[in-house]
């Protein structure tokens with residue numbers, strides 16, 4: 655059974671006189687433990703698709719199952735609990751709370767869930783050890799680097815050990831060194847913790863860390879590539895596919911030189 659099962663999903667925004675079809679009948683499956691990228695031109699429907707899989711947005715029609723559970727039409731209250739317990743999220747702009755320390759930001763999901771201090775402390779230690787954040791726990795977000803900010807956001811996303819981690823342009827605000835670091839940590843999370851990762855990106859270097867990439871165009875799946883050889887070879891495949899798909903690829907983006 656796939657961990658994520660998307661069946662003929664459509665998403666239409668707007669009202670009768672101005673309808674926008676963001677997703678036009680996508681079906682896909684993501685297996686447990688996969689590291690999947692979603693790419694495609696600007697406006698292709700990537701974020702809409704990710705948000706529907708992440709239960710942040712609802713399909714207009716179609717069905718989405720996560721671990722066999724149909725999440726398509728669950729109530730908002732049930733979905734909020736499901737997200738808190740089963741899913742992790744990383745966004746381009748980190749979404750850290752400026753008034754909280756790094757430590758408080760990372761443990762926030764567990765504090766909100768009302769877990770006991772020793773349980774929180776144990777989870778915190780594991781997370782900060784994995785992400786190399788031990789030395790900066792007492793600092794505030796405006797006292798750390800951009801790359802550290804995204805690692806803190808990553809820590810907050812995985813502290814509840816979600817089976818699924820969704821990331822929307824996680825390297826979009828990072829320089830190439832910080833991006834590389836984050837991508838190595840995401841690889842570790844995928845390989846060591848077995849966390850399934852689904853990531854949206856415009857960037858070929860970022861995508862080259864995935865094991866499989868779905869290319870979306872005009873709200874539909876255009877093609878798919880699977881990494882078989884080296885990451886460098888996969889990077890070239892991504893660039894080639896971006897050239898084929900056209901419109902909005904980032905083949906000359908800031909990270910292409912670091913390959």
Ligand SMILES: Nc1ncnc2c1ncn2[C@@H]1O[C@H](COP(=O)(O)OP(=O)(O)OP(=O)(O)O)[C@@H](O)[C@H]1O
Nearest residue numbers: 667668674675676695696697698699700701702703
């Ligand atoms: N809330 C909304 N209301 C109306 N239209 C929307 C909304 N969200 C997205 N759209 C439209 O749906 C289409 C797909 O948007 P989406 O953000 O999913 O694309 P994307 O591939 O993630 O684009 P980008 O790479 O530029 O972020 C676009 O035409 C967009 O303008």
